[in-house]
Structure formats: structure tokens, C-alpha cells
Amino acid sequence: VECLVNEGVEVVFGIPGEENIPLLEAIERNGNIRFVLTRHEQGAGFMAATYAHITGKPGVCLATLGPGALNLTLPVAQANASTTPLVAICAQGNVSRLYKESHQIIDLVSLFQPITQWSSMMLAPSTAPEMVRKAFSIAQRKRPGATCLVIPEDISEMSVPENAKPLPLPRP
Structure with a gap:
């Protein structure tokens, strides 16, 4: 969640599910991101894409596994085709x-x-800073588009090592 805040995320659109509850609880504890x-x-997905169109910032959407993630495919594909920065x-x-x-x-x-x-x-909590940065930097490239970061339930429940801090944002 600290990495999301570092990337400028102010709002996440989505639906809770058993497998994403640890992330949602961390968002609530942090208090800097509105769910x-x-x-x-x-x-x-479409709300996140619209948010990106209006604000110029990447939209962020959240889904649970299986059918929940499958339901994101249409808005993610549309965002990618229309060069809209979106992180699923x-x-x-x-x-x-x-x-x-x-x-x-x-x-x-x-x-x-x-x-x-x-x-x-993401297969280890220690990779969160690099993986979140990569998802956002690729979504905002010269040709913007969609990216997808998959986080297994057991990984999201693990403690993040002290040294795994958000990466400094690159200067323009």
C-alpha cells in the first residue's frame, strides 16, 4: 500500500473477495487511498479507466481471483487499446x-x-517496490496502456521486510 501511495494512487475501484482482504485492510489502515x-x-475497470482519462493519472482497479479477475478483461483490454494508463x-x-x-x-x-x-x-513480499513501480511505469510509457499485477493470497498475508520501501519516483 505504501508503494501505491508513493505512485500517487488516491483511489482504487473494486470488489472485495477473500483473497484480496489483506490488501483492502492495509488500504484502510493506511488511510491515504479511498476504496x-x-x-x-x-x-x-471502466471507472478506473475513466478516472485515468479525467485526471491523467493511472486508474487502479482491484478484483479477486477466478471469475472476478475474468470480469476485468474487457475494461483492461479497452484501456490498453485506447492508450489509457490502468493498473489492474x-x-x-x-x-x-x-x-x-x-x-x-x-x-x-x-x-x-x-x-x-x-x-x-508477485511471488515474494520483498519484490513489491519493484513490481509496483514496474506496473505503473509501463502503464505510463510513451504509449500508455494497461498492466496487471497478480498477488497470491498467501503473499499478501506475509509481512513486508523492513528494507522493502517504495522506490523514489524518477525525475522528469
Whole structure:
């Protein structure tokens, strides 16, 4: 959450789910980001894209695993096609469940690769500063577009090491 604040995020649009509760609780504790609850993940994605159009800042949307993340595909693809800076954060099941036939587990990184400029999964809390920076910097490149960061539930529940601080923003 500190990395999101560092990137200038003021609002996140989305829907809570069991797998993204740790992130939502951290957003609430931090107090610098407003969470806007939506009725559907597509609405969250389109609201984030509209926010980006109006403010010029990347829009951020949040979904839970499986069907929740699948519902973000249309607004994410549209944002990418229309050069709108958007960062989609998708929750995922525990890392130990990813390669099993487990309820609602979908390979989200592969799903989002063709419709984003970058899609990756965080596999350690210590990588948060670099991965959040990469998601935002790619979304705001010369040709803006969408990125997707997938965060497994067990990773989001882990403590972030003391030395994993937000990276300084690059100077223009």
C-alpha cells in the first residue's frame, strides 16, 4: 500500500473477495487511498479507466481471483487499446494451489498478457517496490496502456521486510 501511495494512487475501484482482504485492510489502515466499492468488476475497470482519462493519472482497479479477475478483461483490454494508463491488481489463490485443479484458480498472468503491456505475479513480499513501480511505469510509457499485477493470497498475508520501501519516483 505504501508503494501505491508513493505512485500517487488516491483511489482504487473494486470488489472485495477473500483473497484480496489483506490488501483492502492495509488500504484502510493506511488511510491515504479511498476504496470505491463497485457492483461488478467490469464497472471497477471502466471507472478506473475513466478516472485515468479525467485526471491523467493511472486508474487502479482491484478484483479477486477466478471469475472476478475474468470480469476485468474487457475494461483492461479497452484501456490498453485506447492508450489509457490502468493498473489492474488481481488477487490469486495461495501459491501452493496454483498448479493444482483448485476451485477458481486460473493462470491470470497468461490470461492478461495479450491484453496488457505487462502482466506478472508477485511471488515474494520483498519484490513489491519493484513490481509496483514496474506496473505503473509501463502503464505510463510513451504509449500508455494497461498492466496487471497478480498477488497470491498467501503473499499478501506475509509481512513486508523492513528494507522493502517504495522506490523514489524518477525525475522528469
